[in-house]
Each structure stands twice: as C-alpha cells, then as structure tokens.
Amino acid sequence: MNNAHTKEQYDEFMSQLLDTNATLDYFCDFEKINRNVNAVSIKLHQLNYLIGKEDMEAAIRQLWQENNNVFNVLDILIAVRRKDNKKSFDKNGDLKSISSFFDSPEGVIEFIEDTGLKEVFKNKQITNLVDYVFGVETGLDTNARKNRGGDIMEKTVARIFSKNAISYKKQVSSTDYVELSVLGVDLKRFDFVIETKTKTYFIEVNFYSSNGSKLNEVARSYSDIAPKINSISGFEFVWITDGKGWLSAKNKLEEAYNTIPSTYNLTNIVDFIKLIKE
Numbered sequence: 001m002n003n004a005h006t007k008e009q010y011d012e013f014m015s016q017l018l019d020t021n022a023t024l025d026y027f028c029d030f031e032k033i034n035r036n037v038n039a040v041s042i043k044l045h046q047l048n049y050l051i052g053k054e055d056m057e058a059a060i061r062q063l064w065q066e067n068n069n070v071f072n073v074l075d076i077l078i079a080v081r082r083k084d085n086k087k088s089f090d091k092n093g094d095l096k097s098i099s100s101f102f103d104s105p106e107g108v109i110e111f112i113e114d115t116g117l118k119e120v121f122k123n124k125q126i127t128n129l130v131d132y133v134f135g136v137e138t139g140l141d142t143n144a145r146k147n148r149g150g151d152i153m154e155k156t157v158a159r160i161f162s163k164n165a166i167s168y169k170k171q172v173s174s175t176d177y178v179e180l181s182v183l184g185v186d187l188k189r190f191d192f193v194i195e196t197k198t199k200t201y202f203i204e205v206n207f208y209s210s211n212g213s214k215l216n217e218v219a220r221s222y223s224d225i226a227p228k229i230n231s232i233s234g235f236e237f238v239w240i241t242d243g244k245g246w247l248s249a250k251n252k253l254e255e256a257y258n259t260i261p262s263t264y265n266l267t268n269i270v271d272f273i274k275l276i277k278e
C-alpha cells in the first residue's frame with residue numbers, strides 16, 4: 001500500500017510542531033476556583049477564629065462545641081481534596097484517612113499540630129483562610145492544565161474555522177450518520193464535522209505538549225478509523241494534531257501520518273482550509 005505522504009512531508013510536519021498552544025486562559029480557571037472556594041467559605045470564616053489563639057487546644061474544643069462541621073474542610077488547608085481519600089499515619093502509627101482526623105476534637109488537635117498549622121495560626125502567618133484557600137485552589141488548578149490543553153486546541157481550531165467563514169458542527173456522534181456503521185458497535189464522537197457540497201469531513205483535534213502512552217493509543221486508534229471512514233464515498237477523516245509531545249512517539253505518529261491522508265497541524269491547517277473552500 002502506498003504511503004499517504006512522503007518522507008519529506010513527514011519531516012516538514014514534525015519540524016512545524018509547536019511548543020505550546022496555550023492562551024492566557026489556559027493557566028488558571030478562576031471560575032472553577034471561585035466555585036470551590038465559595039463552597040467552603042462559610043466554614044473557612046468560622047475557622048478564622050483559630051488564628052492568633054495562644055491556647056490552640058482550648059480554642060479548637062470551644063469551636064467544636066459550637067459547630068464541629070467546620071473542621072470538615074481542614075484538608076484543603078494542606079492542599080488535599082476530600083475526594084482523593086488521602087491517608088496518613090497518626091501518632092500511634094496507625095494508617096488512617098485524613099478525613100477521619102476530623103471525627104473528634106482530639107483528631108483535629110493532632111491534625112493541626114502535626115501538619116504545622118498550629119504555629120502558622122498562632123503566629124498569624126495566615127490572616128484570612130478564605131484568601132489562603134483561594135491561593136491553594138489556584139495551585140491545585142495547575143494539575144488540570146493538561147486537560148485544558150485539549151479544550152484550547154478545540155477552541156483554536158473552531159476559531160480558525162469561524163475566521164474563514166467555514167460552517168461546522170461540534171461533538172457529533174457517529175450514530176448521526178448511518179454510513180458510519182462501518183466503525184462497528186463502538187460509538188464515536190467527533191470533535192468537528194464539516195459538510196460541503198462534495199464531501200463530509202469528520203475531524204479529530206488534539207495537542208500534546210508532553211509525552212505519554214496516550215499518544216501511541218491515539219495514533220493507533222485513528223490509523224484504524226481513518227481507512228474505514230475514507231472507504232465511504234463522500235466521507236473523509238481529518239486529524240489535526242500538534243505539540244512537541246509527539247517527538248517521544250514519532251515512530252507511531254509516522255505510521256499514522258502515512259495511513260491518514262488528511263493529517264494537519266496548526267501550521268499547515270491552511271492547506272485544509274484551502275481544500276474546503278475549493
């Protein structure tokens with residue numbers, strides 16, 4: 001079988017891969033951060049009572065009597081989310097979930113003392129726990145950047161289509177086209193579908209700034225899907241991908257590149273735009 005591209009085309013494609021596709025909204029999702037902080041803000045305001053207290057144990061016991069539920073948010077103060085179910089050894093050497101420390105005033109006292117929060121509170125190194133947790137949430141949000149990379153790639157491609165007055169549909173199910181039964185029983189959702197007078201394009205987009213096993217899986221999957229879609233008259237599979245992460249999986253990418261005729265990156269996507277407009 002003839003390759004879909006030449007070696008020279010592949011080398012040029014690889015030389016065009018970008019370091020990042022980040023826009024400024026990639027770095028922090030402040031809407032989500034605000035939601036997370038607001039969800040615990042009332043309890044954090046009550047926990048502010050502990051700040052500056054010399055007799056921390058007495059203050060904890062007094063607050064426990066007033067409302068012991070306020071301590072349920074203590075885990076976020078050490079950048080741990082309840083859903084992660086993190087565990088730690090207690091002073092007796094027993095392994096227990098961090099959340100279980102908040103089941104008694106003694107557990108709270110142990111938690112605040114052994115994490116170092118006691119001195120932070122006493123010395124007023126934190127003056128407002130709501131503001132502090134906003135900073136913690138901002139830091140934790142950096143873990144979500146990898147997921148946002150894909151979203152930003154979709155927004156970037158959508159913006160390119162719109163700028164060039166190309167109509168498209170987003171997140172289209174394979175079940176919307178009876179012809180795509182060739183894909184088998186597995187349902188497929190395409191990032192974009194563009195319908196022209198002569199052809200319907202099913203488009204997947206992604207961006208990988210770092211390596212990982214997922215790159216090989218994606219390349220393998222699209223190498224399987226593309227020939228099936230392209231075998232249908234008037235249908236074509238299009239893959240728009242970019243990112244230096246592919247340098248770690250360039251052999252698998254080359255195999256896919258030689259299997260999928262319509263493979264583009266953010267540099268040569270202009271060729272796809274010209275093709276659609278012909």
